[in-house]
Amino acid sequence: MTHTRPGFGRALAAALVAAPLAAGPAAAQAISDGAVRIGILNDQSGVYAEFGGRSSIEAARMAVEDFGGSVNGAPIELVSADHQNKADIASGIARQWYDRDKVDAIMELTTSSVALAVQGLSKEKKKITITTGAASSDLTGKQCSPYGYHWAYDTRALAVGTGGALVQQGGNTWFMLTADYAFGHSLEAEVTRYVTSKGGKIVGGVRHPLAAQDYSSFLLQAQGSGAKVIGLANAGLDTSNAIKQAAEYGITQGGQRLAALLFTLAEVHGLGLQVAQGLTLTEGWYWDLNDETRAFGSRFMKRTGKMPNMVHTGTYSAVLQYLKAVKAAGTDETEAVNAKLHAMPVEDVFAKGGTVLPNGRMVHDMYLFEVKKPADSKGPWDLYRLLATIPGADAYAKLEESGCQLTAARTP
DSSP states (O other), X not given: OEEEOTTTGGXXXXXXXXXXXXXXXXXXXXSGGGSEEEEEEEOSSSTTTTTSHHHHHHHHHHHHHHXXXXXXXXXXXXXXXXXXXXXXXXXXXXXXXXXXXXXXXXXXXXXXXXXXXXXXXXXXXXXXXXXXXXXXXXXXXXXXOTTEEEOSOOHHHHIIIIIHHHHHTTOOEEEEEEESSHHHHHHHHHHHHHHHHTTXXXXXEEEEOTTOSOOHHHHXXXXXXXXXXXXXXXXXXHHHHHHHHHHHTTTTTTTOEEEESSOOHHHHHHHOHHXXXXXXEEXXXXXXXXXXXXXXXXXXXXXXXXXXXXXXXXXXXXXXXXHHHHHHHTSOOHXXXXXXXXXXXXXXXXXXXXXXXXXXXXXXXXXXXXXXXXXXXXXXXXXXXXXXXXXXXXXXXXXXXXOOTTHHHHOO
């Protein structure tokens, strides 16, 4: 069933998935408005559409189905919308969802500026957000919320993974090519902090607008810097286009390395191994890690025609964990569900032994990968070689490092 909401146009086109079960008397007492409603708010048509997009919505549907379609006797409903990477549009959608449509929680939230804005609004409304698509560590740092969670990865984990690997390999001078908004700034800051802590140096940098088309002047500055590593603090099509144009300028042939600081399976597949081979990157999940991940990947492939990345599977995990928390709490009341989300371990296809810190950061292992050469790949989605598993305790900031003012109050 699809609804188009007047006033927001395609940004508010909402896909509704409801279990066919009617809410019983017990559910009516414990579940507000007779249903548990989850909103998936992300970029469905822009630069991050493949990064998360409609595939994240499908992952959320899978979680609802795997949970059984209802919780505590009440149906589970999903609504979705395209925020077009604009914080004002996203905030307007979120406000309408809360005030008119009785949405209980919002998830995915690709684009850090959007995620920060919606998390701030949700704090006012005392509603839960679980961010899987955005990266800024500020979500559980200086802009943390008592009702905000960060699930799949963050800029700190990317800096430790990809940045750490390249510094260890001798890449001790960096030039940063950064997307000029909250995510890029956060990732640049984390990489700078980590590289310099290991004895490296940032020798220069330049910032580009979101969804830029021409990277030639930026890449020529990076090439002229003589830096051993060019750090791409961007994502989605921005990263793909920068890598393509870097190949045209022969940058890697000249001895400089490209660090794709946020690059997922979706973008590597789109770029192709001929161009992407040899890239080092960090993800929170990969379909070919074990039998369980391969089985999930196969199910997802049958539904979408592609293998999932960490954002898609992270969204599945977030929806599933929220529903588990509602079931455990016996209600969808925010404070009760919030307490369960902080107390319950995360055990699913995405994370094993995941724990939620008082600032809302879900700590789980991350993975360092190298993109395979075409000759080493056995199929269209056989793209990564695992280089290292990064324990969650190393990947994510400790509570005292996070800058979250909620930390002290929540720590027992």
